[in-house]
Amino acid sequence: MSATARRKPPLGVITRPGTSLRNKTGSWGIQRPVWDWSKCTGCNTCESICPEGCIRHLEKKQYEADYDYCKGCGMCAAACPAKAISMSTEHD
Amino acid sequence: MRKMIEGSRAVAEAVALCRPDVISAYPITPQTHIVEELSQIVADGELDAEYVRVESEHSAASVCLGAVVAGSRAYSATTSQGMLLMVEVLYNIAGMRLPLVITGVNRAVSAPLSIWNDQQDTMAIRDTGWLQLYAENSQECLDMHLQAYKISEDDRVLLPVMVCMDGFILTHTYESVDMPTQEQVDAFLPRYNPLYKLDPADPYTLGGYIGPEKYQEVRYVLQQDCLAAKEVVKEVARDFQKAFGRWAGDVIEPYQCDDAEVILIGMGSVVGTLKDWADRRRAGGEKVGVLKLRCYRPFPADELVAAVSGAKQVIVLEKAVSVGGYGIVAAELRAALHGRVAVPVACAVAGLGGRDITMGTVDEMYDRARAGESDFFAGLRAEVLEEG
Amino acid sequence: MATQPFTYEISRGFLPGHRACAGCGQAAAVRLVMEVAGTNCIVVNATGCLEVFSTPHPESAWGVPWVHSLFENQAAVASGIEAALRKQGKLDQIRVLAFGGDGATIDIGFGALSGMFERGHDVLYICWDNEAYMNTGVQRSGSTPYAASTTTSPAGRASFGEDRPKKDLPAIAAAHGIPYVAVASMSYFADLKRKVKKALDIRGPKYMQVHVPCPPGWGYDEANTVEIGKLAVECGLYPLVEWENGEVTRVRKIKQVPVEDYLKVQRRFRHLMRGEAGKAKIAEVQALADENIRKYSLVD
Numbered sequence: 001m002s003a004t005a006r007r008k009p010p011l012g013v014i015t016r017p018g019t020s021l022r023n024k025t026g027s028w029g030i031q032r033p034v035w036d037w038s039k040c041t042g043c044n045t046c047e048s049i050c051p052e053g054c055i056r057h058l059e060k061k062q063y064e065a066d067y068d069y070c071k072g073c074g075m076c077a078a079a080c081p082a083k084a085i086s087m088s089t090e091h092d
Numbered sequence: 093m094r095k096m097i098e099g100s101r102a103v104a105e106a107v108a109l110c111r112p113d114v115i116s117a118y119p120i121t122p123q124t125h126i127v128e129e130l131s132q133i134v135a136d137g138e139l140d141a142e143y144v145r146v147e148s149e150h151s152a153a154s155v156c157l158g159a160v161v162a163g164s165r166a167y168s169a170t171t172s173q174g175m176l177l178m179v180e181v182l183y184n185i186a187g188m189r190l191p192l193v194i195t196g197v198n199r200a201v202s203a204p205l206s207i208w209n210d211q212q213d214t215m216a217i218r219d220t221g222w223l224q225l226y227a228e229n230s231q232e233c234l235d236m237h238l239q240a241y242k243i244s245e246d247d248r249v250l251l252p253v254m255v256c257m258d259g260f261i262l263t264h265t266y267e268s269v270d271m272p273t274q275e276q277v278d279a280f281l282p283r284y285n286p287l288y289k290l291d292p293a294d295p296y297t298l299g300g301y302i303g304p305e306k307y308q309e310v311r312y313v314l315q316q317d318c319l320a321a322k323e324v325v326k327e328v329a330r331d332f333q334k335a336f337g338r339w340a341g342d343v344i345e346p347y348q349c350d351d352a353e354v355i356l357i358g359m360g361s362v363v364g365t366l367k368d369w370a371d372r373r374r375a376g377g378e379k380v381g382v383l384k385l386r387c388y389r390p391f392p393a394d395e396l397v398a399a400v401s402g403a404k405q406v407i408v409l410e411k412a413v414s415v416g417g418y419g420i421v422a423a424e425l426r427a428a429l430h431g432r433v434a435v436p437v438a439c440a441v442a443g444l445g446g447r448d449i450t451m452g453t454v455d456e457m458y459d460r461a462r463a464g465e466s467d468f469f470a471g472l473r474a475e476v477l478e479e480g
Numbered sequence: 481m482a483t484q485p486f487t488y489e490i491s492r493g494f495l496p497g498h499r500a501c502a503g504c505g506q507a508a509a510v511r512l513v514m515e516v517a518g519t520n521c522i523v524v525n526a527t528g529c530l531e532v533f534s535t536p537h538p539e540s541a542w543g544v545p546w547v548h549s550l551f552e553n554q555a556a557v558a559s560g561i562e563a564a565l566r567k568q569g570k571l572d573q574i575r576v577l578a579f580g581g582d583g584a585t586i587d588i589g590f591g592a593l594s595g596m597f598e599r600g601h602d603v604l605y606i607c608w609d610n611e612a613y614m615n616t617g618v619q620r621s622g623s624t625p626y627a628a629s630t631t632t633s634p635a636g637r638a639s640f641g642e643d644r645p646k647k648d649l650p651a652i653a654a655a656h657g658i659p660y661v662a663v664a665s666m667s668y669f670a671d672l673k674r675k676v677k678k679a680l681d682i683r684g685p686k687y688m689q690v691h692v693p694c695p696p697g698w699g700y701d702e703a704n705t706v707e708i709g710k711l712a713v714e715c716g717l718y719p720l721v722e723w724e725n726g727e728v729t730r731v732r733k734i735k736q737v738p739v740e741d742y743l744k745v746q747r748r749f750r751h752l753m754r755g756e757a758g759k760a761k762i763a764e765v766q767a768l769a770d771e772n773i774r775k776y777s778l779v780d
Contacts, residue, residue, distance in 0.1 A: 006247055007247050009189070009287060009288050010189045010310075010313055010314070010317065011309060011313045012306060012310035012313075013188060013189050013288065014288055015297035015300040015535060015539065015540040016297070016538070016540065017295045017296065017297060017490050017540055018488070018540065018543050019538060019539045019540050020495055020539045020540055021495055022497065022539065023497040023499070024497070025496065025497060025499070028502060029502065045669075048670075049508050049666070049667075049669060049706055050511075051500055051504045051505075051506075051507035051508040052496045052498075053496055054496050056486065058483070058484065066486040068496075071502035071503075072502060073502035073503035073702045074703030075503055075703055075704075075705050077703065078703040087703075113563075113564060114560060114563045114567060141567065142563035142566055144560070144563050146595060146599075147591060148591060148595070150552070150556070150592070151553065151559070151591075151595055154553035154556035154560065154592070155557070155559050155560035156560060157549055157553075157557055158524070158547075158556065158557035158559060158560025158561040158562075158563075159561065159564040160560075160564075161547050161561065162522070162560070162561040162564035162568075163568070164563075164568065166560070166564075180550060188549075290522045290545035291545055292522070292545055292574060294545075295490065295544050295546070296545060296546075297540035297542050298547040299535075299547050299548035300535035300536065300538075300548065301536060302537045303536070303537075306537065
């Protein structure tokens with residue numbers, strides 16, 4: 001069996017995995033979620049229901065969003081049972 | 093090993109020798125014997141394959157698509173209405189550059205409903221990107237399936253191949269064929285080694301949509317690769333001859349064309365009839381020849397032009413018609429000759445819906461073409477036309 | 481302010497950067513499903529919102545092997561993949577998932593889906609039910625609920641919108657006798673994940689239908705996706721039922737709220753909020769919800 005490399009796939013046939021990450025959808029939003037960690041109960045609802053999957057917690061009850069991808073939909077703020085998230089139009 | 097078997101059985105055995113992993117089957121006359129024979133081969137434990145009894149031809153082709161993207165060799169067979177039902181899947185398979193072999197049993201298309209042979213079905217899918225090979229007889233047909241997988245899976249091709257076989261004429265008749273052994277086929281056709289597949293270890297995305305900034309280039313590459321596949325068809329035919337000792341032509345096969353003044357062109361089983369006719373005419377001193385068009389897609393323009401350039405006239409027998417246009421192969425040949433060689437090409441549509449093509453039909457074609465008619469239906473029955 | 485850069489491993493399965501609308505219920509649900517499904521899976525995806533917003537070449541939001549073929553053949557393609565994996569001896573390690581919207585599943589892909597069920601392929605089919613052909617502009621599907629206004633069943637001077645009831649595909653799936661059928665909602669995400677996990681532990685054909693609210697299609701503020709999804713369930717219009725081998729085995733009980741609470745917050749039902757005729761229509765919708773409640777004993 002020859003050890004020579006095979007050809008590349010033909011043009012347009014393959015898309016590489018995870019390449020959507022280059023598309024920073026954070027530019028879409030006009031508001032961003034801001035957490036008040038003192039109110040957070042750690043229920044994980046916000047992280048679970050985010051359509052982008054850009055909410056995380058590094059410590060329990062310390063949630064934050066990745067503004068590179070956050071579209072500012074406000075689902076997290078609306079769904080938070082503890083009302084710990086507010087949507088703000090103030091950006092850095 | 094020499095056997096006297098039905099054409100469908102010859103195809104089924106040849107396909108089984110290619111070791112398909114997944115077979116999808118939806119029945120439609122006159123393809124049924126192929127899928128029935130294959131199912132018996134599987135049921136008897138002679139072929140280890142997943143046999144999927146789909147609920148439509150659209151799904152038959154889709155199951156094959158799925159099997160191939162998952163890295164397995166697949167097979168199906170269809171005809172006429174079934175082929176038309178799966179058309180968008182055929183475009184999809186070719187556009188996704190997937191190797192696959194499907195037997196296209198040639199049959200007329202509805203309406204009116206007809207189960208009998210002509211080539212309107214595979215003519216209707218000529219734009220899909222599938223390679224098309226037309227078999228003259230049972231031996232050639234079974235051999236073509238072995239070659240088809242090899243062509244299809246070649247890295248230079250990566251396009252599906254349809255092996256076209258005249259319904260009833262080849263599927264339901266018995267011929268003596270030489271069936272290769274499994275060892276011979278394994279040596280000629282290695283296991284499918286996909287260039288890309290769906291694999292969690294290397295997770296590709298296949299089938300993403302492409303916008304106007306790139307689609308045209310993708311189709312251009314598809315076109316170029318299909319045209320270039322012609323050389324692979326020829327190469328595989330030569331390799332087959334070396335391995336099995338049989339030659340049935342590569343993209344064309346001339347018969348007594350060297351000094352022919354009139355050349356008749358046909359595809360599929362009718363070529364045998366044309367050769368018999370040519371023999372009779374030659375016995376009477378007429379310089380006629382027959383050109384078998386074996387590979388219709390990609391269209392072997394250069395080879396055809398070279399083969400007919402010495403003749404005074406070409407007559408194409410077509411078992412199909414592009415309604416509102418006329419002959420299909422004739423039109424493509426005329427286009428290929430344009431500006432290169434000035435040979436008149438007549439087109440005779442014949443044999444639609446299973447109408448027998450007899451010596452008389454070919455005589456009529458020849459006479460009318462020689463008298464200057466360029467596009468006509470041969471073998472029309474006046475008494476039937478009077479009914480309407 | 482992020483203290484540490486966010487990282488997104490391919491192993492998540494479904495990554496950010498996709499082009500779903502802000503507030504898309506389907507994107508959220510897909511993420512949740514892929515968290516459960518893991519990396520040892522293959523996804524077959526029909527044409528539709530999900531396919532379009534996740535794979536505009538050369539970008540892909542998928543971290544698992546993924547293929548899109550056509551609009552109606554995802555069940556058949558999945559059958560072929562499953563057969564190939566079975567032949568390769570890999571079906572034990574790799575799970576096959578097929579995704580389609582309600583149009584792709586309940587209308588155009590119905591035949592192939594039924595064939596896949598009947599042949600018993602080991603595939604989990606998930607229908608993302610946003611109740612219309614959303615990707616092409618909110619046209620009516622067989623899953624569009626009674627009285628909803630869509631672009632091909634619009635409310636107008638001579639019409640109250642959709643005049644046919646929702647095609648009950650979960651019951652049809654269950655009638656095939658397949659091992660597991662489950663209705664879920666992205667708003668009840670723990671329940672959704674439980675059902676996906678259960679489905680993936682079963683061999684054979686599984687059908688899940690996930691209700692995924694759509695802000696532009698249904699007409700509500702995108703922040704309220706979770707709340708709207710809850711109302712749909714709690715008023716009885718979207719019963720969360722599970723079947724095993726054709727028999728109902730579990731339902732999610734509801735507290736029950738009037739259907740009007742659900743209808744009045746969506747533009748697609750706004751036309752029902754005017755006049756006596758509108759009230760009569762609301763009563764008809766309430767009757768549909770009441771029938772679900774009765775049929776599945778949704779209220780204790």
